Structures are given as C-alpha cells and as structure tokens.
Amino acid sequence: MSRLEVQKTYKIYIAGAFPRTESGRFYPVKLKNGTVTNICLSSRKDARNAVVAARNAFEGWSSRAAFNRSQILYRIAEMLEGRKAQFIEELIAVGSSKASAQKEVEASIDRCVYFAGWCDKYTQLFGSVNPVASSHFNFSVQEPTGVVTIIAPESPSLLGLVSAIMPVIAGGNTCVVLASENSPHVAVTFAEVLNSSDVPGGVINILTGKEDELVEHFSSHMDVNATIYCREKHLTKIKENASLNVKRVSDWSGKDWFKDGDDPYLLLEMQEVKTTWHPIENIAGTKSGY
Amino acid sequence: MAKKTETKLDFGSKWDYSAAPESASHAEIKKEYELYINGKFVKAEGGKKFASINPSTDEHIAYFAEASDKDVDKAVKAARKAYNEVWSVMPPKERAKYIFRIARLIQERAREFAVLESIDGGKPIRESRDVDVPIAANHFFYYAGWADKLEYAFPGKTAKPIGVAGQIIPWNFPLMMAAWKIAPALACGNTVVLKPAETTPLTAMKLAELIHDSGLPAGVVNIVTGAGATGAAIVNHPDVDKVAFTGSTGVGKIIQKAIAGTKKTATLELGGKAANIIFDDAPLDQAVEGIINGIFFNQGHVCCAGSRLFVQENVKDIVIKKLKDRLSTLIVGDPMDKNTDVGAINSKEQLASINKYLKIGVEEGAEIYQPNCMLPKKGNWCKPTLFLEVSQSHRIVQEEIFGPVLTVQTFRTIDEVIDKANNTPFGLSAGVWTDKGSKIFNLTTKLRAGVVWANTYNKFDPTSPFGGYKESGYGREGGLQGLAAYVKLA
Numbered sequence: 171m172s173r174l175e176v177q178k179t180y181k182i183y184i185a186g187a188f189p190r191t192e193s194g195r196f197y198p199v200k201l202k203n204g205t206v207t208n209i210c211l212s213s214r215k216d217a218r219n220a221v222v223a224a225r226n227a228f229e230g231w232s233s234r235a236a237f238n239r240s241q242i243l244y245r246i247a248e249m250l251e252g253r254k255a256q257f258i259e260e261l262i263a264v265g266s267s268k269a270s271a272q273k274e275v276e277a278s279i280d281r282c283v284y285f286a287g288w289c290d291k292y293t294q295l296f297g298s299v300n301p302v303a304s305s306h307f308n309f310s311v312q313e314p315t316g317v318v319t320i321i322a323p324e325s326p327s328l329l330g331l332v333s334a335i336m337p338v339i340a341g342g343n344t345c346v347v348l349a350s351e352n353s354p355h356v357a358v359t360f361a362e363v364l365n366s367s368d369v370p371g372g373v374i375n376i377l378t379g380k381e382d383e384l385v386e387h388f389s390s391h392m393d394v395n396a397t398i399y400c401r402e403k404h405l406t407k408i409k410e411n412a413s414l415n416v417k418r419v420s421d422w423s424g425k426d427w428f429k430d431g432d433d434p435y436l437l438l439e440m441q442e443v444k445t446t447w448h449p450i451e452n453i454a455g456t457k458s459g460y
Numbered sequence: 461m462a463k464k465t466e467t468k469l470d471f472g473s474k475w476d477y478s479a480a481p482e483s484a485s486h487a488e489i490k491k492e493y494e495l496y497i498n499g500k501f502v503k504a505e506g507g508k509k510f511a512s513i514n515p516s517t518d519e520h521i522a523y524f525a526e527a528s529d530k531d532v533d534k535a536v537k538a539a540r541k542a543y544n545e546v547w548s549v550m551p552p553k554e555r556a557k558y559i560f561r562i563a564r565l566i567q568e569r570a571r572e573f574a575v576l577e578s579i580d581g582g583k584p585i586r587e588s589r590d591v592d593v594p595i596a597a598n599h600f601f602y603y604a605g606w607a608d609k610l611e612y613a614f615p616g617k618t619a620k621p622i623g624v625a626g627q628i629i630p631w632n633f634p635l636m637m638a639a640w641k642i643a644p645a646l647a648c649g650n651t652v653v654l655k656p657a658e659t660t661p662l663t664a665m666k667l668a669e670l671i672h673d674s675g676l677p678a679g680v681v682n683i684v685t686g687a688g689a690t691g692a693a694i695v696n697h698p699d700v701d702k703v704a705f706t707g708s709t710g711v712g713k714i715i716q717k718a719i720a721g722t723k724k725t726a727t728l729e730l731g732g733k734a735a736n737i738i739f740d741d742a743p744l745d746q747a748v749e750g751i752i753n754g755i756f757f758n759q760g761h762v763c764c765a766g767s768r769l770f771v772q773e774n775v776k777d778i779v780i781k782k783l784k785d786r787l788s789t790l791i792v793g794d795p796m797d798k799n800t801d802v803g804a805i806n807s808k809e810q811l812a813s814i815n816k817y818l819k820i821g822v823e824e825g826a827e828i829y830q831p832n833c834m835l836p837k838k839g840n841w842c843k844p845t846l847f848l849e850v851s852q853s854h855r856i857v858q859e860e861i862f863g864p865v866l867t868v869q870t871f872r873t874i875d876e877v878i879d880k881a882n883n884t885p886f887g888l889s890a891g892v893w894t895d896k897g898s899k900i901f902n903l904t905t906k907l908r909a910g911v912v913w914a915n916t917y918n919k920f921d922p923t924s925p926f927g928g929y930k931e932s933g934y935g936r937e938g939g940l941q942g943l944a945a946y947v948k949l950a
Contacts, residue, residue, distance in 0.1 A: 233905075295615065298940050302921035303598065310925050310941060395930065409720035413713045415885065416728065416931045435617065435949060442929050443941045446904045448914045 180354065182210045182378055183361035185223035186371020191216050197380070199352060201263045209354050212379035217346065217387040220375035224317045224344040225393055227372030232314045232342035236290035243286035243340060245367040250279045253363060257328060257356055264327070264353045277428055278332040284432050285336035292341070292434055292441075305450045312441040314342035315418060316395030319388040321381060323400040326427060327353035331360060333427045334400055337437035339373055343396075346375045348388065354378040390414055396440055398422055468785075477791065480798040482585045487575040492523040493661070495531055495685065496668035498538035499678025505530045510687070512661055515582035516795050516804035516839040524661045527684035532653065532693035535682040539624045539651040540699055542679030548621050548649050552608035559604035559646050561674045566597035566639075569670065573663055577635055578795040580662035582804030582840070583758050585796050595920055596639035599938075602922035603643035606943060610648065613940055619947040621649030622725065623701030626694035629664075630707045631657035631806050632761040632862075638664050640926075640937045641704050642681060648946035650702065651680050653694055658687040659807045692718075700724060704945065706763075709860075709886070709931050727935025727945040729763070729927055731860040732888030735881035736766030736917065737871075737903065740775045742893035746915070748782045751866070754891055754917040756790065756802050756844050760864040761810070763932075764889035766917055768857060770877050773870040780848065780868065787844050788831040802864060805840035814842050814863035821847050821856040826867070852883060860886070874899070878906050887929030891917045910936070 181188040193213035198206045210216075231239070250257070254275050261271035297311040318338050323330030327350035338345050349357030361376045377384065385404045389397050389411035396418040399408050405421055412419045420439045425431070492509065494501040504525035512521045527535070547555070566573065570593045577588040610619040625645045629637035634656055645652050656664035668683040684690060688711075695703055695715050702725050705715050709730040719726060736754050738747045754766025771779045795803035805811040822828055830843040845865045850857050857867050871877035881890060889911040892903045904912040910928045913919060920926065925936040935945045 296941075300921070300923040300925075300939050302919075302924050304919060304921065306916065306919060308921070308924050310939060315929075406721040410717050413716035413720065416709070416713060416716065416730065416933060418934050442910060443925050443927070443936050444904075444910060444912065445925050445939075446912045446914060447916055447919050447924070448900070449916050 177205070180207055180209050180358045180378070182212055182216060183358070183364070183374070183376040184216070184220045185226070185375065186365065188361070191379070192219070199264075199354065202265055203263065207355065209378045212377040212384065214384075214387045216377055217384055218391065220346040220377060221317060221319075221391050221393055223372035223375050224346050227344045227370055228314075228317060230370060231339070231344055231373045234342075236293070239340065239342065240286050240289035242368050243282055243289060243336065246363060246369065247279050247282035247286065249363045249367045250275075250282060250360075253359075254279070256359065260355045260359060261328065261353075264355065274326050274329045278329045281329065281332050281336055281431050285340040285437070288434055288437055289340045292437055295434070296438060300445070307448050307450050308445065310443050310445040312341070312438065313444050315440045315442055316343060317393060318343045318345045318396045318398060318440055319391070319394050320345050320347040320398045321385065321388060321401055322347055322349055322357070323427070324350050325353065328356040328360065329427045329431070330400060331357050333431040334398055334422060335374055338398070338440050339369075341437045341441050343440050344373045346377065346388070346394075348381065348384055349376055349378050351380060386411065389417070396420070398440075400425070477799045479794075481794065481796050482575060482578075482589075482798060484575050484579065484796065487572045487579075489522055489576070489662070493525065493665040493685070495525045495527055495535070496665070496672070496681075496683040497531070497535045498682065499672065501668075504528060510658060512580055512659065514579055514839075515659075515806055516836070518838050521580060521662060524665065524685040527655070527686040527690045527693070529693045531684055532690060532697060535653045535684050536624060536626070536694075536697045536699050538679035539653050539682055542677060543621075543623055543651040546677045547646075547651050547680050552610070552649070555646065555649065556604045556607035558674065558676050559600055559607065559643060562671060562676070563597050563600035563604060565670050565674055566593065566600065570594065570597065573635055573666060575796070576666060577663050578803070581631060581634060581660045582795050582806055584800040584803045586798055586800065587758060591920070592633055592636045595922065596635045599636070599639040599922040600643045603647040606644075607647040607649075610943065610947065613943050614947070614949055617949040619648065619943070619949060622946060622948055623650060624699060625650045625652050625702045625704060625946065626697065626700040627652060627654040627704045628691045628694060628707065629654065629656055631660040632758060632763070634660040635663040635667060637706055638667055641706075644937070644942050645704070645946050646680065648943060650946055653682045653684065653700070655684050655686060655691050655694055658685070661685040695719065698722075702726070702946070705729070709933075712933060727927075727937070728933035729935070729937060730888075730931065730933035731886055732763045732765070732928065732932050733768060733858070733860050733884050733886045734764055734766045734889040734891065734909065735768045735770055735877075735907070736891035737770045737877055737881060737893065738772060738775070738779060739894035739899065740772040741895045742915075743895060744775065744779060744782065747893040748779065748786055750891065750893060750915070750917045751783060752786055752790070755866040756864050757918045759802055759805055759842070761806055761862055762918065763860075764911060764918065765862075766889075766891050767861065767866060768881075769866055769868045770871050770880060771868060773872050776870050783846065784829060784831070787829075787846065788833070790831065790833070790844050792833050792841065792843065793836055802844060805842050805863065808840055810862065811840040811842060814861060814865065817856055817859070817861045817863070817865060818845065821850070821854070821865075824854050824856065826850045826854060826856060852880060858884065874902065878903070882906075882908050885931040888927075888932035889913070
C-alpha cells in the first residue's frame with residue numbers, strides 16, 4: 171500500500187507563534203492537483219492582536235544594532251535558500267510553471283540579501299551633518315516610522331510579499347502583513363522560514379484572509395504608523411482612514427517586483443528623519459548661546 | 461515650629477526700563493493689498509476684502525483681498541502656465557540666480573520686514589529682527605544653491621519637479637514659513653500658489669512686491685490672501701500637484717482626507733506638545749533659560765514649543781523657584797520695544813482659546829502661577845503661566861495650547877521620563893538638559909520626535925531639517941532632506 175502524504179495545516183503567524191484565526195473561520199483554496207486547502211480567514215481581532223505583537227516588538231527590533239539586523243536578514247536568505255525546493259513546489263501547486271516558480275524564489279532570496287546589505291548603510295548615505303550657522307553641532311539621521319501594515323500584492327505571491335517586507339524591517343520597523351488571497355501558502359511557509367531565522371517574534375506578523383474585510387482595520391488602527399498598499403482597489407479608502415492619525419501611506423501598486431524591488435528609496439519611505447542639536451562652546455570666537 | 465520666610469528676589473522694582481521702541485517710520489503700509497497672480501497685483505473677484513488688525517493695539521492695519529475659488533483657479537492656471545513654459549524648462553543655474561536674488565533683496569530690506577512682522581503678528585521686534593527675517597533670507601539663500609545640484613542629493617535617481625505646489629502657512633512665523641515653503645519648491649523647479657494666514661498677511665504681500673521687484677517670471681510665485689475657504693480651494697483644486705501645509709493637526713487631518721482620492725502628494729507640519737526634560741545634573745541656570753526660551757519664545761505660538769516640562773524630582777524645588785524668579789523678570793508688552801520678551805497674543809480668537817485652557821487647567825485641579833506683571837490696556841495679552849501639580853491625564857498636558865503656558869511634571873528615572881515624554885500622539889520636538897553626554901544620546905535616540913535639542917532649545921537653521929513623527933505630520937522642511945518634498949524621483 172502506498173504511503174499517505176501528511177498534509178500541512180496552514181495557520182497564521184502572530185508574535186512568533188502559529189495560531190489559527192481566533193474567529194475559527196476559513197476559506198478554501200483549491201490546488202492544481204485538486205487538493206483543497208483550508209486557509210485562515212483572519213478577523214479584525216487577529217489584525218488587532220498582530221498590531222499589539224508588532225508594537226511590543228518595535229522597541230527591541232528598532233534598537234538592535236543595524237549590523238545585527240543585517241545578519242538576521244541575511245539569515246532569512248540562508249533559510250529560504252535551504253528550502254528553495256519546497257517554495258518552488260508550492261508555487262507550482264497554485265499554478266506557476268516550474269521555470270517561473272524557480273525564477274520567483276531565486277529573486278526572493280536575492281531580495282533578502284539585497285536589503286540585508288542596506289541595514290547598516292542607508293543612514294550613512296541619506297543622513298547628514300548639517301553646517302548650521304550658529305555654534306551648534308547638528309546632525310540628521312533616519313529612524314523607523316514604527317508599526318507598518320502591509321497589504322502585499324496578490325501576485326507574485328512570494329516575491330511581492332518578500333519585497334514589501336524587507337525594506338520595512340531592514341529599517342527597524344515592525345509589520346503586520348496580509349498575504350495574497352489566492353496564493354497564501356508560500357506566505358505561511360515563509361513565516362516558518364522567519365521563525366527559524368532569528369527574527370524576533372512580532373517583528374513580522376503574517377495574516378491570511380480577505381482584503382475587503384481587513385483593509386479597514388489595517389488602515390484605521392490608531393496604533394499603526396504607516397500603511398503600504400500593493401493592490402489597486404482600496405487606495406482611496408486607505409488614504410482616507412490614514413488621516414485619522416496621520417499615517418504615512420505608500421502606494422506600491424503597479425510595481426514589477428522583479429525589476430523595481432532593489433531600491434533603497436522604498437526603505438526610506440518608512441523612515442522618519444530625526445535632527446539633533448547640541449551647543450558647541452566657543453567655536454571661532456562665537457558664543458555657544460544655549 | 462517657626463515658618464521659614466521665603467526670600468524673594470526683587471527685580472527692577474527700583475527702576476523702570478526706558479522705552480526702546482523700534483522706529484516704524486520707514487516701513488510703508490498701503491491702505492489696501494491685492495492678490496499677486498501671474499506677475500500682477502489684482503483685485504479679488506467681486507472685490508471682497510478683510511482687515512488685518514494689530515494685535516498689540518487693536519488698530520486697523522490694512523485691507524487684504526479675499527481670494528475666492530475663481531481667484532485661486534486663476535492663480536493655479538498662472539502657476540501651471542509658468543511651470544510648463546518657463547520655470548521647469550529654465551536651466552537650473554538660472555533658476556538658482558533668481559532665488560539668490562530674492563534672498564539678497566530680503567536682506568536689504570530686513571529691518572522693514574521685521575517691523576511689519578511685529579506690527580502685524582505681535583511678536584517682539586527682537587525676535588522678528590534676529591530670528592524670523594534672517595532665517596527667511598537664509599532659507600532662500602540656502603536652497604538657491606541646490607537648484608543646479610539636485611543630481612547629488614538623490615544618488616541613483618533623477619529628480620524632477622512635481623509641478624504646481626499649493627502652500628498654506630500659519631500665523632506664527634508668517635515670513636519665515638513663506639520662505640520655508642517657497643524656497644525649496646522653486647529650487648526644485650516647481651511653481652507656487654501660496655496662502656498666508658488671514659491674521660498675518662502683511663509680510664507675505666510685501667514679499668510678493670519684493671518677488672515682483674526681483675524680476676521672477678510671472679506666475680512662478682502667486683500669493684493669494686484669504687481664510688479657510690481660500691485654503692480649501694487650493695487644496696481641492698484639481699490642477700495642484702502638491703500640497704504643503706503648516707498648521708494644526710486638526711486641519712492637517714482634513715487636508716490628508718481631502719486629497720485621499722487624488723494623485724496629490726503632501727507634506728504636513730502639524731501640532732506638537734514637546735517634552736523639555738531637566739535632569740539633576742544639568743547646568744540649572746542655563747536649563748531654566750532654555751525652559752523660558754522653549755515656552756515663551758514667540759508667546760508660545762510655536763508648534764515645537766517646549767510646553768511640557770519634566771523636572772527630575774530631587775531638583776524640582778530649586779528649578780521651580782528659579783523659574784518663578786525668571787518669570788517675574790520677563791517684560792510683557794509692546795512688541796516694537798527692543799526690551800520686550802513676550803509680545804501680544806496673535807488674535808482675539810487665539811487669546812480666547814488660551815484662556816479656555818487656563819480655565820480648564822484650574823478646573824482640573826492644577827495649581828496656576830502667573831507673575832505679577834503689568835499688561836497693556838489695549839490689545840491681546842496673556843501673562844506667562846506655569847501649571848504645577850499636573851499629571852499625564854490633564855487636558856493641559858495632552859492638548860496643544862499654543863500660548864505662553866507651561867505644565868510642570870516630575871520624574872525619578874530615565875525610563876519613566878522617556879515613557880511620559882513619548883506618551884502623546886504628537887512627536888515634533890523635544891529637549892534634554894544634562895551634563896552627561898551618554899545620557900543625552902540615550903535620550904535623543906529614544907524620544908520619538910523629529911527635532912531634539914540637547915542643552916539648547918528652539919534653534920532653527922536652513923540646513924537643519926524640521927518636521928514631526930506621528931500626528932505632528934510628515935515630510936521635512938529644511939536641509940538636504942527637505943528637498944525630497946518637492947521632487948519626483950525616477
């Protein structure tokens with residue numbers, strides 16, 4: 171008798187754990203081979219729990235050494251590379267050709283490496299020491315915006331997800347991400363990669379479910395600082411809701427993630443600029459003038 | 461037990477300062493100002509106008525045209541035409557020279573602008589002369605030089621102008637805010653429709669005259685006066701590509717929502733409720749000067765004002781005593797007098813708003829302290845005010861008062877004060893006073909605010925980016941990072 175395959179239960183990823191949705195709801199996604207997978211239909215409460223997890227993780231993640239964050243992002247690439255075959259298989263299962271699945275997974279791995287390298291460089295490149303006219307030392311440096319909600323592209327389901335997450339966490343933010351609706355499997359498997367990559371729990375939280383349900387909560391939550399939108403339908407609604415607490419909104423729809431994703435300016439969109447002043451005593455005979 | 465008698469310092473009761481008024485004779489004020497559209501001074505459609513009042517005397521200054529939707533439309537059309545035909549296609553080197561020339565003209569007429577700023581807005585001449593006007597001129601001078609160097613500002617990208625910028629500025633630093641808005645917009649190749657605040661339109665219209673004198677091509681800068689409806693017409697005009705707003709968080713949210721369904725980009729520089737933190741190892745006399753400057757500079761009409769004081773508990777008594785002593789030496793009165801420290805409250809409405817908060821503070825159980833100073837009979841005035849015995853939940857601690865009102869809280873540990881300082885929806889600025897460098901950097905890193913002054917406060921410079929975190933807005937004005945607000949990157 172042939173061996174029965176063990177199928178995976180696809181769950182969501184909050185605070186470094188894999189709970190089912192608190193709502194107990196699901197939606198079925200049929201694979202190409204006929205297998206039906208039950209995907210968590212995440213609720214408002216799941217989104218709120220994920221935001222709490224992301225907020226709790228923010229201080230630790232943002233205050234880590236940039237070099238340490240860099241190594242953790244690189245570790246994600248290492249883990250992803252090791253499970254390349256699984257991701258290719260999962261993409262094929264939802265309809266990709268083998269060649270395009272391979273291309274997408276490889277591009278995703280390379281995207282992680284690309285942003286791993288930026289962690290400890292972008293403030294050097296885009297920060298500044300400012301030659302103010304008074305006798306003060308003055309410098310500006312980027313700091314993370316905070317908790318970011320991301321509605322990842324519907325496709326490419328892996329590369330789009332990875333490309334939206336990496337610039338956000340490379341810059342020290344934490345995030346809550348909604349995965350592709352019709353191809354959520356790779357997102358859940360990617361959470362397993364994150365779970366074994368030294369990414370602290372809560373830095374990246376991944377939900378599956380319906381955009382139409384969750385877009386409201388992703389964009390109106392008062393403890394979310396920014397929202398990245400990678401789809402088409404709800405941009406105006408997101409921007410309107412963002413005005414509740416002056417959220418930053420980035421419209422990343424219409425990007426070709428194979429070509430447009432290697433870009434430090436994406437990282438800068440989720441950064442604030444902090445300027446610090448301190449008096450200098452008696453430079454060139456001028457008074458410091460507290 | 462014998463009660464300890466408190467010794468009180470006696471400042472100036474033995475003699476008065478002689479008046480030292482700045483002369484206003486060389487500053488010409490017309491009876492009526494028109495709109496500046498397409499290089500011409502024109503009346504508003506229908507001839508509607510409003511008056512600007514001197515807040516320190518209640519005297520009428522001049523009439524200003526009230527721009528309607530039609531006027532704004534004319535201004536935007538002029539800006540679009542100038543953008544397409546002149547400004548965006550002009551060699552950047554030439555653009556730069558126009559902006560340099562504007563800077564020079566402001567420097568040449570600096571005293572006139574300072575006088576007018578104090579007459580129209582009520583701020584002490586010392587501030588308009590030493591802060592507002594020079595920074596306005598320097599801002600133009602700084603950004604002029606960027607016009608032909610943008611390729612170095614955005615490595616790996618090509619910077620292109622956005623188009624027509626609609627800019628709405630507040631009444632607290634009228635000329636300086638106009639400079640902060642116009643200078644980077646022009647340097648990056650955009651054209652401008654600017655609206656000054658309805659209580660302080662005078663120096664903006666003077667600036668329009670100066671820009672006209674500079675020979676800047678018609679339509680590159682258009683200045684329209686009016687109130688909220690004029691501002692809304694700019695924000696909602698379909699041919700405006702970019703909105704730049706400085707003002708309250710409430711109005712900022714309305715603007716953010718209004719442009720949600722459009723391709724317009726925005727920079728918002730909104731309210732604040734900054735923490736000013738004094739540790740026990742700070743040089744206390746300098747810190748007290750910093751607290752005073754932090755909250756009473758420009759009558760506290762400053763979005764980055766240090767309005768929440770946090771004193772380490774073991775130095776609370778001495779700091780409050782020094783503060784009270786210093787408060788009684790502040791000279792409140794005629795903005796045109798060079799001795800004046802605290803000028804007039806900008807408008808009757810703002811005075812009513814501040815007085816409302818004074819009442820709320822008392823009703824909430826806080827202890828109010830005001831020095832025994834004389835106030836002029838006419839005009840809008842508010843005594844410098846301290847609120848003691850307040851807690852985080854008090855409205856006067858949570859809400860922006862935008863006046864000379866300081867709340868005083870205490871703390872014991874660094875973690876406690878970081879939590880308290882960050883416990884606000886705002887995040888514009890903060891201050892830290894301590895002698896220990898490592899403590900400064902710990903604090904300046906953890907305070908969630910866009911500008912942090914360590915052992916100083918309320919300093920501004922064209923090279924130094926300014927702007928907030930959280931509900932204090934987004935985007936930066938000033939410096940290299942301020943360019944990003946006025947370019948599209950490809």
